[in-house]
Amino acid sequence: MAxxxxxxxxxxxxxxxxxxxxxxxxxxxxxxxxxxxxGCGKSTLLAMIAGLETVTSGExxxxxxxxxxxxxxxxxxxxxxxxxxxxxxxSVKENMAFGMESRGVPKAEQEKTIARVAALLQIEPFLKxxxxxxxxxxxxxxxxxxxxxxxxxxFLFDEPLSNLDAKLRVDMRTEIKKLHQxxxxxxxxxxHDQVEAMTLASRIAVMHQGEVQxxxxxxxxxxxxxxxxxxxxxxxxSMNFIDAEITSTGGGAPAVNFPxxxxxxASLPLHNGVADRAQSKKVILGIRPEHLSRQSASNSxxxxxxxxxxxxxxxxxxxxxxMAVLKFGDREVVGRFSPDEAPKTGENxxxxxxxxxxxxxxxxxxxxx
Amino acid sequence: MADAVLGATVVEDREAAVxxxxxxxxxxxxxxxxxxxxVVYIVPLLVVVLNSFRTNAEIxxxxxxxxxxxxxxxAWPQAWSDFCIGGQCNGVARYFWNSVxxxxxxxxxxxxxxxxNGYILSxxxxxxxxxxxxxxxxxxxxxxxxxLLPWAFLLGKLGLANSVYGLVLVHCIQGLSFxxxxxxxxxxxxxxxxxxxARIDGAGFWRIFWKIMIPLSPPIIIVTVIWQFTGIWNxxxxxxxxxxxxxxxxxxxxxALSMSGTTVRxxxxxxxxxxxxxxxxxxxxxxxxxxFVRGLTQGAIK
Numbered sequence: 275m276a277x278x279x280x281x282x283x284x285x286x287x288x289x290x291x292x293x294x295x296x297x298x299x300x301x302x303x304x305x306x307x308x309x310x311x312x313g314c315g316k317s318t319l320l321a322m323i324a325g326l327e328t329v330t331s332g333e334x335x336x337x338x339x340x341x342x343x344x345x346x347x348x349x350x351x352x353x354x355x356x357x358x359x360x361x362x363x364x365s366v367k368e369n370m371a372f373g374m375e376s377r378g379v380p381k382a383e384q385e386k387t388i389a390r391v392a393a394l395l396q397i398e399p400f401l402k403x404x405x406x407x408x409x410x411x412x413x414x415x416x417x418x419x420x421x422x423x424x425x426x427x428x429f430l431f432d433e434p435l436s437n438l439d440a441k442l443r444v445d446m447r448t449e450i451k452k453l454h455q456x457x458x459x460x461x462x463x464x465x466h467d468q469v470e471a472m473t474l475a476s477r478i479a480v481m482h483q484g485e486v487q488x489x490x491x492x493x494x495x496x497x498x499x500x501x502x503x504x505x506x507x508x509x510x511x512s513m514n515f516i517d518a519e520i521t522s523t524g525g526g527a528p529a530v531n532f533p534x535x536x537x538x539x540a541s542l543p544l545h546n547g548v549a550d551r552a553q554s555k556k557v558i559l560g561i562r563p564e565h566l567s568r569q570s571a572s573n574s575x576x577x578x579x580x581x582x583x584x585x586x587x588x589x590x591x592x593x594x595x596x597m598a599v600l601k602f603g604d605r606e607v608v609g610r611f612s613p614d615e616a617p618k619t620g621e622n623x624x625x626x627x628x629x630x631x632x633x634x635x636x637x638x639x640x641x642x643x
Numbered sequence: 644m645a646d647a648v649l650g651a652t653v654v655e656d657r658e659a660a661v662x663x664x665x666x667x668x669x670x671x672x673x674x675x676x677x678x679x680x681x682v683v684y685i686v687p688l689l690v691v692v693l694n695s696f697r698t699n700a701e702i703x704x705x706x707x708x709x710x711x712x713x714x715x716x717x718a719w720p721q722a723w724s725d726f727c728i729g730g731q732c733n734g735v736a737r738y739f740w741n742s743v744x745x746x747x748x749x750x751x752x753x754x755x756x757x758x759x760n761g762y763i764l765s766x767x768x769x770x771x772x773x774x775x776x777x778x779x780x781x782x783x784x785x786x787x788x789x790x791l792l793p794w795a796f797l798l799g800k801l802g803l804a805n806s807v808y809g810l811v812l813v814h815c816i817q818g819l820s821f822x823x824x825x826x827x828x829x830x831x832x833x834x835x836x837x838x839x840x841a842r843i844d845g846a847g848f849w850r851i852f853w854k855i856m857i858p859l860s861p862p863i864i865i866v867t868v869i870w871q872f873t874g875i876w877n878x879x880x881x882x883x884x885x886x887x888x889x890x891x892x893x894x895x896x897x898x899a900l901s902m903s904g905t906t907v908r909x910x911x912x913x914x915x916x917x918x919x920x921x922x923x924x925x926x927x928x929x930x931x932x933x934x935f936v937r938g939l940t941q942g943a944i945k
Contacts, residue, residue: 359836363858373844
């Protein structure tokens, strides 16, 4: 059953079209991440689901109720804001009680709900404190607590972790995941951080310029990105894009070719069927950094692996893994290697490319082939 | 080598000494100037305060500005209840209470309306709300005397001519531009997310105002109340023009002091009367001044 259905949703501010026909649905209990660069319309979309922005055209259903013109308070939603938006003059407890008071929930029930949620989030020790006396992580918890006391049909999160420092952000990410697993509420989560989207979501909607570029589970979004935008946005370092041409090798098997420095040509064999789907000979070859590895006995002869070599320009060790900038012709390509097979600067590195994971894009439409 | 280092230190010491002497001189100049200016500021007040405790004969003999030879409090009760103004010998008491009856409701009403206006113009913007705000801002720059004749006409029509209630109405409206500006600018810095959260929490226009905006407002309320209280209390043009006789506020009545030129000038009683008229705003500044400065410089809570 769908908790949220969005059909052909549009939003314009004057002549500026911010959302250009968005379709989306969230099944009950699902965790949907809306991810995209700033200005892609994801926060506007969330505000429209919450009822804080008006709908220009299209439909929003929560459950099976059309809520286009329903007030935020009557939509059965709860929202966590990036700025937390805790009421500064009220104690933590009063913050959590405010919504229930507005709705006329009996005092005894309020107390019970607050006690339950406070225990769940472990915020009992500071129920009497004001938000100003709390750390960022504690405020974040309180903001979630204020949403949780509502027991709504839909949870909305608007970049809730962006104001936390890196370490705390990772901890809170895990907590949000745990929390979702425990309470199982449908959640719409806006973030610009693709790692948050990948780790938390059951499905990800990647947005760009007011359109949903791809709406799929994390695995599909990462491994079969719908277009070059999604491919480049998801994953860090980004996928490498190389202009290439489809040819057939001597045996008739297809391959992609691209020029290398010094006049040579790299020819990497393609796996079955991909070449037939291509509209033209010209394609964009997309290779993720981790699909490059040092040639070895174990991978050089392996099915689907192509071999080539490339000049190493820069090496960037991070401890757990080492990034290297390689020269593919006049193009720079980033590879991600384990430290024990990491190259040295200036080395002409023999590479094995996992072509089974490579993506081909149509240069005209930028879509996945 | 060691000599060179030593030489350098000596030079540095000499430079440091010159710099510190220069700093000392500049300090003396600054404090001297500040002291001088405060004396210029405080002397008139001092003269009036001292004269209110001197006898009129002494003032006549020694001049207006001189140190007191005697000390007596007689001038104060005289000024309060017996002193003759405009042919009536009831002191300034009645005018003082007129001022109180004018300033208290006018301050409360204009501050409250300013808070609501500011709340709407910052947080519930509607098409054209910026234009409304722009028009209200004009009132800040418009001199009060421009409105004198219209007010006289309007109060006459309303049956409020020559009444304290009329002045309450005038000051409420004249002050609205300022109070709206104060609250609007303060509320603009309160994050919109707070209101969005409250709306999702089920709070409406008034609940958000009372439960979220007002609890955040004490600094700007204090600023506005002090501003309005002193402004309305000290204002006399409307009082003089729109009201007459026993309905005037104290500032307007004090103007009549200088006009009762037939009798000998009683500088002692006049001084006391002037001080009685000046006391309420002085007290407000005295007790609220630090909140005033704090409120003006304080931003909203993040």
